[in-house]
Amino acid sequence: MFDPTDLYELADDVPELADPVLLYHFDGFVDAGSTGRLALGHLLAELEHRVVATFDVDRLIDYRSRRPIMTFDTDRWVECESHELIVHIVKDATGTPFLLFSGPEPDVQWELFTRAVGALVKRLGVSRLVTMHGIPMAVPHTRPLGVTVHASRPELISPQASAFGRVQVPGSAAALLEFRLGAEGHDVAGYAVHVPHYLSQAEYPSAAVAALEAITRNTGLVFPMDGLREAAQRTTSEIEEQIQASAELSSAITGLEQQYDAFAAGTDRENLMADSTPMPTGDELAAQFERFLAERDDE
Incomplete structure (x- = not known):
């Protein structure tokens, strides 16, 4: 049996945190309008942050399906954009620390990866995990964006009507984390923003705004939103x-x-x-x- 903690390396100076929230999104699964990527990218661009844990992408990523970009200059290789699967500690607009986990979705060893995240969650004392992404829906951009909310237990979210009944869909590492860690008693919630299907392949900042506003209502974290709203x-x-x-x-x-x-x-x-x-x-x-x-x- 492999030790799941071997999948990541902690920074030397990990601070003691008081029940932090962990936001996570992985590139590679359905993310209409680049909702999750834009949302977490905006937070990293606007807020103070530093690395607290790094996952071993060599064990998790299939390089032949997602080849890193390399730069060749005249007669030699000068740069390689390596994949990174990283947990940052970030401070929100009020100075409250939280964790942000982003990078490519693992291609392999999902169960081991899930156990590794569970071990890290316990090590850092995480109180709640929250994920977000966009899903394409036959809705117009001229109406308020809908959000499908889901959680490991109903008390974590407000009751709402859903556009879905019981459905079967291809799995994702993000969904498996919610399922497995929720079964272990961790609080996990997710937000799937309804992106107009004709805009699903483009960047749609309005969906990222909707996701972050929903997370604020759920967690109390406060984010700088002016730049994203202008976009x-x-x-x-x-x-x-x-x-x-x-x-x-x-x-x-x-x-x-x-x-x-x-x-x-x-x-x-x-x-x-x-x-x-x-x-x-x-x-x-x-x-x-x-x-x-x-x-x-x-x-």
């Missing part, structure tokens, strides 16, 4: 510009609004796709937005 406003303005220039997009968004409103009002509780309204598929809408964004980049 969300810029993105929304660009989307509106594209919609106004296309009668097809404008009609499609109107159809999504009608079916969303019917779903929210309870007159259509089956799904978030209206069969009676002919609309482009999510891929077709996304392709139009991607062409628009590419044209803006060229300009």
Whole structure:
């Protein structure tokens, strides 16, 4: 039996923490709008932080499926962007310390990885784990973003109506952590932000804003949000510009609004796709937005 604590290395000067919250997100699984990546990236860019634990990516990552970027200059290799799976200690806007765990989703040894995180959680005295990501939904960007909340026990979240019943989906390391650690008695919660399906392949800062606001309500942590909200406003303005220039997009968004409103009002509780309204598929809408964004980049 392998010792799970061999999967990570603690920093030499790990401070004593008072029941910290641990936020986590791993790149590689579904993350529509880059919700989780944008949210945690924003926190690391805006808040004071330092490394407290580093996981052994050589044992967890398949380099042939996710090859690190290397730089060749003239006649030699000069740089390698190595994968990093790291736990940081971060201070929120009020000075409250919390932990932030990010990096690529492990390709192998999920069960051993889960036990390693469990050991680290006990070592650092973590009070609650919280994860977030985006999921593509047939919803318009002109309506409030929905959030599917889940937790290891119902007392951790407020009661709410769900857009889902009982479903089976491909697993993820983040979900397995919630499942396994929750079964061991740890408090774990997650937020899946409903991202418009036609924007799922683009960066959508509004979804990251929704995720961090939900985490604040759940944990009491306070984050600097001005920069992220400004990015969300810029993105929304660009989307509106594209919609106004296309009668097809404008009609499609109107159809999504009608079916969303019917779903929210309870007159259509089956799904978030209206069969009676002919609309482009999510891929077709996304392709139009991607062409628009590419044209803006060229300009």
